[in-house]
Amino acid sequence: MAYKVGDKIATREAYGDALVEFGAKYPNVVVLDADLAEATKTIKFKKAYPERFFDCGIAESNMASVAAGLASMGLIPFASSFAMFTAGRAFEPIRNSIGYPHLNVKIGATHAGITVGEDGATHQCLEDLGTMRLIPGMTVLSPADAVEARAAVEAAINIKGPVYIRFGRYAVPVIFEQDTYKMEVGRGIILAEGRDAAIFATGFMTHAALEARALLKNDGIDAAVINIHTVKPIDRELVIAMANTTGAIVTCEEHNIIGGLGDAVSEVVCECCPVPVFRVGVRDQFGRSGKVPPLLEHYGLTPAVVAEKVKAAVALKK
């Protein structure tokens, strides 16, 4: 599929498209789902390659361990459901059946974060980056737009080991040029240079970070924006470099401020280059039902809040 900058498209759509595209190139790819194929968009793969698609029914723990068995045979399974029911419900099978033996399973988790919207708290997973980051050897990818989501699927296929990929339900703007975009797992992407502060963002919040940068310009603050598609392993080198050159950091994610990108960046900063770090995210709360724009306002996941946190971080600089 061709995605154009500015188009609004959910990363889950790109997940489904990419499975079809790379399913042709990689015949060992098989796809599992847990009765949510319409929602996760694996339905696209099911239509293209019915013989390589297996619905596991509403049984996500079984799906995770079945995927481990398939991977042990040399196949490359993508196990798909909502983030809540993979990284949440199936955490332990993912840890013990997939993570511990380092099997070649890809977990395609959609409906991550608060932008699930109307379904509310039980379905808004704000913990998945945390639980998946805790598993040794797990690569954790969190694409910002459809172009990056597509690239993340192929990157995951080319990693020999477990990969968790986080996709969203909500249509978000395409920010990358498809023709030139290259994903290097473990490397952040500097979208804008800046000397006063560095904003590290992941997933759909990368777009908000770019808007925050524009707001800050009006206040005379020059903020760098870095897109982090790989939450684990985090790009330590880049975090250290940005901390040293700007002296103030803000992280942005559609996730609890505990456990995700904010912690991943803070861990590096604390050990290697102490500077103020402010974390934008859901502040240790559960979600709630609502349309997406008011939800983002309610939980402070807006460019204005990001800009405010940048100012606070800059003010703390020595």
Add this chain to the structure above:
Amino acid sequence: MDKAKLERLKRAAKNIRLGAIEAVYSASSGHPGGSLSIADVLAYLYMEEMNIDPNNPQKPDRDRLVLSKGHVTPGLYAALAERGFFPKEELKNFRQIDSYLQGHPDMKSTPGVDMTTGSLGLGFSAACGMALGSKLLGYNNRVYAILGDGELEEGQIWEAAMFARHYKLDNLTAFVDFNGLQIDGKITDVVDPTPIPEKFAAFGWNVIEIDGHDFVAIERAVGAAKECKGKPTAIICHTTKGKGVSFMENEAKWHGSAPNKEQYEQAIAELSALE
């Protein structure tokens, strides 16, 4: 079954039981009761039945065995050593910091271990994935899963049971080690998972009930499972926990504790005296 084969199997099972006690005693830790109850099934599968090669443990189209009741590594490792996957002396290093014999099965470190297990319920699902993968890859192999009776209390077991039947995994055979005991006592006192054969039958499986210490019955059941097309087979094995060591038999406390020196010597003496 001819006499020579029966003798061979009895000798193998005896060696597996001796090896299991040796391992648990050396580690002062481990699970002897369920190792002894499943020893005859392990002997039959590893010594007679499975298409495996100790010199090429990763052969792609080999048969697989998933020890879903992963705590009975003493029995599994003794069986793998008996089959020649590693030297029997290694059993003395069971559960030690520098050993490749982890407390629960680890496919990355132990030759012959096909799946990492230990957290109950997970191995059965993985075996379903292996059976499905085998079909996709066109292998003409078999996948065996060994389940505990207490393990049937895990909900994931029944997710897997539904899945295996739905995808007609007739290359999958599950053995249930029905010894009636789990850590906290009798399975019927903890949270009763019986009736077991009826449950698997209700989930659409081919079900066979046998005496799990009778090699002739084991052989016949494994053969019948291969003949059964279109659905997986569950072989419900009536067994004695601690089988072969008088003071361990039918005692829940030997689920997960190691013998002292005196008990060890008695256990070895009793097992050595078996025909």
